[in-house]
Amino acid sequence: MADVPPTIQLTGPLVLGYQFNWGLYGVLATQLYTYHQAGFRDSRLIKFIVYGVFVVETLQLIMATHDSFHTLALGWGNFSDLLEVWFTWFDLPFLTGLTSATIQCFYAWRLFVLSKSYVLAITIAAIALVQGAAAMAEGLQIFISQNVPGTQTDTFKTTAVWLGGTALCDIIICCAMFYFLSKSRTGFRTTDSVLNMLIRITIETGMVTAVVAIIELTLFLTFKHNFYHVVPAFMLSKLYSNSFLVLLNSRIITSKRLTTSETFQSHTELSISRETNRTGGMKLDLAHRTFNDDIAMVTFSDNPNKTHQNPPHDRVLCDV
Known part of the structure; x- marks a missing residue:
């Protein structure tokens, strides 16, 4: 018990993590409603990803709520309950890796459509699958060891591959999207403004997930035997889902701008x-x-x- 930190270093990050998790889920529900109301004529695969991601995020939220109730309500005053794994091994690394890898593979496909580069698409998809597999492997390691205080030590390598690969993949996607969208400028004010909007959305959403992954990795490797890293961990999966739907829903604004321009013309x-x-x-x-x-x-x-x-x-x- 010498390595066990003060209670506040365990309960504080948990409370913040659960609150951010619920808040981002509300934003995700709003984004899904907007997508549904827009009536996009997307393929079945894209709609399957959209609604499938929402189902996964709902499952993650239910499991996280179960853990929070057992840890902070039923286990109030019982220090050993703070060190229980519960469903954390599944709802944090496992489902987050599944969601992020799926969305990054989607971006790899879209970049292939835009650039016609097999090398770029395969590279992004490979990194996405590796980081997703590492996240699932970390979840299984936590489940097998049931050693919450020693999580950082037991899963050091898999966590580094997971979060490092996540950040690297997001940065590559952002740079590639910026490059190819910038090359598509035509000189027309309306079309270029649409492209600038898409570039801004891509960079903002992609860099947010990359920065959060880097912050989580830094906290995980720097602060041993506490839950500081849990705060960005609870946010990462929801940020990926929200950024994915924000990109899809941005077509509403694009359509309005172009319709206004064509009407004026x-x-x-x-x-x-x-x-x-x-x-x-x-x-x-x-x-x-x-x-x-x-x-x-x-x-x-x-x-x-x-x-x-x-x-x-x-x-x-x-x-x-």
Whole structure:
């Protein structure tokens, strides 16, 4: 018991971790409702990932609530209950690794669609699968050892691979998305503003998960025999799920911006046509732009010969 820290170093991080877990779950529920109401015509695979991730996060929340009730309510005043594993081995490392690896593999697929690079996509997917497997391995190690105070020592290698691989994969995804989206700029103000918005969302969501993973790894390796690392651990899985849905739901804003731009352009063309018919001058046809948003991956092209149509909301967002 010489290595056992003061009670506050165990209960304090647990309370904060459970609160952040519930708060981020509320944000996730709102994001899912927005996605459902938007009526995106996504493929069955994407919808399976979206709703599957929400089911996994709900299961994680139920298990974490069970642990918090047993630790902080039923076990109040009993120090040994603070050192019980309960479902922590499964709801923290195991489910977090499953969620993060799934979402990172999704990003690898989207980057392949954007860049047509097998090397980049396979590299990202490989790192994602390795870190996910390491997270699951850590969960099994904790379950087998049942040694909460010695968790940092027993799972040092697997945790380093898990969280280090998570941060590395997120950084690669952010850099690659920034590079390829930046190359897609066309010079048109509207299209470039949409691209800038997508770049900003990608960097913000990707870097948040990478920074939290680094913070968790640092706390895990620096502070022995306490629960400081539990706070970011409870946040990591929900942050991945929220960032994934934020990226998908950003198509709503993209569609509105483009619809507004196309409406303005149509009115401009109509005004020019009427004016030229009255004066007998030259009729000016503005070049039309076609927009294709493939899960927040955009391509723009100028096609003056194509008849302009103002596609409905779900067609602008494109099937995948």
